[in-house]
Amino acid sequence: MNKSGLFKYFRDALKRRRVGELLVAKGLITPQDLRNALRTHQETRAPLGQIFVEQAAISKTQLRLILLKQTALHTCMALLLCMASLSGGAKKSRADMIKDVPAQISLVSASSEFKRVASYPAFYGTQEKRSSNLSAFTKWTSMFDRFDQQLKQSASSRIVREWQENLRGIEGQSLKAMADRVNDLVNEKRYIVDSKNWGQSDYWATPVEFLQRGGDCEDFAIMKYAALRSLGVPEERLRVAIVQDTQKNIPHAVLVVYTEAGAYLLDNQIKRLISAEKGSRYRPIYSINRQAWWLHSAPTKTIIASAE
Structure with missing residues (x-):
């Protein structure tokens, strides 16, 4: 194997x-x-x-x-x-090889209003090991490929334009305020497990597919990621995170957003934003964006966030 x-x-x-x-x-x-x-x-x-x-x-x-x-x-x-x-070798899939598809649906001209974050709070206090080799994450990378192709189709473009109308008026607010509103909007969508929706156990839907058919936890997280990117939030402020839900004893997915007020989780199971810096319900396994992925291990002392 x-x-x-x-x-x-x-x-x-x-x-x-x-x-x-x-x-x-x-x-x-x-x-x-x-x-x-x-x-x-x-x-x-x-x-x-x-x-x-x-x-x-x-x-x-x-x-x-x-x-x-x-x-x-x-x-x-x-x-x-x-x-x-x-050991990615010749088949290595690096961040610079993944097309920035969410930028194609941006509602703002640039993300220059966001200051570069000098350091990030540790996700639930865990230690993080970073890698830019995304070759193991084919569900993630292939989602971007499909999303790119779908945006070239008139039917998909119409769906995206309708969604953009829902987001208008949110841009320009603080990142936490935008994250809070996006969390509310996306959580209104239909939850459905992949086995019923797609006939397979683990399918990472594009935002277009999610808007058409709903989805499960990682699809909610991806939709929130794409929505915030379209509002001008830079890539380094966002990560889709796979965690273990210690209450339900199942894997789960959330979006981590690094705001000026700290790091927060956007979760389809919880209506409000919750802190990503402290808590006991979720045990982080790994997190990912277009730039890299991070392996999370045993908790350590929380790093305080600062911005330049």
Whole structure:
């Protein structure tokens, strides 16, 4: 199996390795037990694993073993990403090879009003390892290729123009204010899982496809990224981040925005902007934009942001 195949294997395995689904598969709980626990989770927001233990469905030891397996999968995927970054060779896909498609739908002439950020807050205090080799991220790079082709089609251009009308009047505000408004607008769109929407488990939709059909968490994050880019926000202020939702024990995607007031997450699960500098719900795995990707590891001391 090649590296892209291994990457897909671990990514798909992570999607399948939800605590409830694992327990059902092992025969430790019934599907009805899982549905009851999910209802309790919606009411109390308690982690599913904690609910199963409190209901005596599983022991603390069984829960610990399942969580260890999840951690091992995340570690394997992180190692694979590092290997791909270090050995791209002739097939290397670098940031300067990815066309700046969002710039084609910009509502402003330039992003010069934004000062260059001298340092960035650590995402949830994690350590970050940066690489400009994007060869492992074919879902991300191919999304830009499709987006570029779609903008040449009259039907897609009409969809984009209609969306731009929704954004007019937002440009020129503070970055935090623009991010807040974009988060509200995009979160009004339809949520639908990829298996139902596209017939596959992990499809990264273009903004045009999202506006037509809705999407799941990474599609919401990509749409917010494209919207803020069209409002003149520079690339280095934005990252799509893949995280582990520790409450639901599933992978999730959000957009990180680095504003003058700090770093914030734009999340389709949460209506308001939340801090990207401190919190316990999400565990960052990696983040990405057109310039690079960042591997996140164990928390360290938070770096204070400053601007020149």
